[in-house]
Amino acid sequence: MSQRKQTVFDFPKLNHSGSRNPVVIGIGGGKGGIGKTLLSANLGICFSRTGSKVVLVDADLGGANLHTCLGVEQPSVSMSDFVQRRVETIEETITETGFVGLGLISGAQDFLGSANIKYTQKMRVLKKILGMNTDIVIMDLGSGTSFNVLDFFLSCDLGVVVMVPEPTSLENSYRFVKSAFYRLLRHKEKSDVFRKVIEQAMASQNEYDIRSPYDLIRVVNKMDPERGDEYKQLLWQFRPALVINQVRTQEDAELGEAVRAACRKYFGIDLDYIGDLVYDDSVWKAVRKRSALLKDNTSSPISDSLWHVARELAKRMEALEEPGKGKILG
Numbered sequence: 001m002s003q004r005k006q007t008v009f010d011f012p013k014l015n016h017s018g019s020r021n022p023v024v025i026g027i028g029g030g031k032g033g034i035g036k037t038l039l040s041a042n043l044g045i046c047f048s049r050t051g052s053k054v055v056l057v058d059a060d061l062g063g064a065n066l067h068t069c070l071g072v073e074q075p076s077v078s079m080s081d082f083v084q085r086r087v088e089t090i091e092e093t094i095t096e097t098g099f100v101g102l103g104l105i106s107g108a109q110d111f112l113g114s115a116n117i118k119y120t121q122k123m124r125v126l127k128k129i130l131g132m133n134t135d136i137v138i139m140d141l142g143s144g145t146s147f148n149v150l151d152f153f154l155s156c157d158l159g160v161v162v163m164v165p166e167p168t169s170l171e172n173s174y175r176f177v178k179s180a181f182y183r184l185l186r187h188k189e190k191s192d193v194f195r196k197v198i199e200q201a202m203a204s205q206n207e208y209d210i211r212s213p214y215d216l217i218r219v220v221n222k223m224d225p226e227r228g229d230e231y232k233q234l235l236w237q238f239r240p241a242l243v244i245n246q247v248r249t250q251e252d253a254e255l256g257e258a259v260r261a262a263c264r265k266y267f268g269i270d271l272d273y274i275g276d277l278v279y280d281d282s283v284w285k286a287v288r289k290r291s292a293l294l295k296d297n298t299s300s301p302i303s304d305s306l307w308h309v310a311r312e313l314a315k316r317m318e319a320l321e322e323p324g325k326g327k328i329l330g
């Protein structure tokens, strides 16, 4: 492995001087074990190395383990302490990671994992996270398409969907992207009549035979053409980023473009394909050693691909007009 140090010269600088809000990035994807935590932790390291203040939030509902990918012990404070009002501010739950400028908020499984968590309580915590005094917040999301996961994903300025080259992951990614879009509409829609149509679309069997956002828009368009246009607008603006992880072959490397094209053709959703992460034994070796992959800051195929994704995200962060609002909190 080459010992060349990573260069950060071509890394775009964030320039949101008018805004006090951090840029919020959410790392999701329908399936478990596909590299969401790997990507979250190492993006955090990349951004902090380029001089940004970053807070990583372990928002995994079931198995909070972001600390392991950073090579630190399970923190003694977590989001629970804020939720249970044992601390006054969310900032008090940020713990050090050993990387300059990179903090960690450990997950609150008792709170987020609870099925009957109150919607208003969740939104209160989300707003506090999104209003933190830092440059970038990265949320490591759990797997699946529960409303909690989708709401966290939709509250981000930039949502990233991680996928691995396997049919199950492909199916889960499509389901995740579709569900996130329906959930977004559900948040935006105030009319009970149309909310019912969206809820129908969210159910696998439905009386309108809606199987894609395109079908939903067609149904809504018939009922109310103006509304149909608004939904179309939201569909065009909904643009999650896509990262393919564990790429081993040329065929795998071509998957990103194929998924982007299929998503556009069948759903009308424009995925923003921002790169691949190669399969590399050093990833699981680092996890076993409880060490951060990018700790040594040397060049390797996996570290180069992580830096590539970080740079692509930095370009999109730069282009954001008003960070910190996400898609459902504005």
Ligand SMILES: Nc1ncnc2c1ncn2[C@@H]1O[C@H](COP(=O)(O)OP(=O)(O)OP(=O)(O)O)[C@@H](O)[C@H]1O
Pocket (backbone or CB within 6 Å): 031, 032, 033, 034, 035, 036, 037, 038, 039, 060, 063, 142, 143, 245, 246, 247, 277, 278, 279, 280, 281, 283, 284, 287, 302
């Ligand atoms: N690019 C890669 N090369 C080799 N192994 C990898 C790679 N990405 C992930 N892995 C392996 O997959 C495991 C799971 O990765 P990770 O914990 O990041 O997934 P996850 O999506 O966060 O899972 P969960 O949904 O369970 O939280 C890692 O511990 C590692 O062993």
Ligand SMILES: [Mg+2]
Pocket (backbone or CB within 6 Å): 036, 037, 038, 060, 065, 140, 141
């Ligand atoms: Mg994880």
